[in-house]
Amino acid sequence: MMFPTRKSFMPNGRFKPGERAISTGIYTATHHQHRKPHEVLVVEGEQFPKCRKCGIQVRFELLHTATDIKSDRDFGKTEDPPSKKARSGRRQN
Ligand SMILES: [Zn+2]
Numbered sequence: 758m759m760f761p762t763r764k765s766f767m768p769n770g771r772f773k774p775g776e777r778a779i780s781t782g783i784y785t786a787t788h789h790q791h792r793k794p795h796e797v798l799v800v801e802g803e804q805f806p807k808c809r810k811c812g813i814q815v816r817f818e819l820l821h822t823a824t825d826i827k828s829d830r831d832f833g834k835t836e837d838p839p840s841k842k843a844r845s846g847r848r849q850n
Contacts, residue, residue, distance in 0.1 A: 770818075770819070772816065772817040773817075774804070774806055775807075776804065777802055777804055778801050778802060778817075781800045781801040781824060781828075782819055782823045783819075783820045783821055784797050787817075787818065788815050805817045
């Protein structure tokens, strides 16, 4: 195992293509020369892609985190209280 210390995770670090997003949020993609920095949404755990033009020279920087609506506690599916399992209606024959 050659992992560097996991503690060195910095929320505001810069990421290279191939690295994985530490959290869902808006990232600034900074390209090499051909394009101005712009914002992109990246989902936690996804790999940052290479740029079609500048390849692995693009960098991603976490601007601010956002919650994927599907995992939001008020919007997404959470564990429903398993209360009415016994009353799931009548059986069909
Ligand atoms: Zn680029």
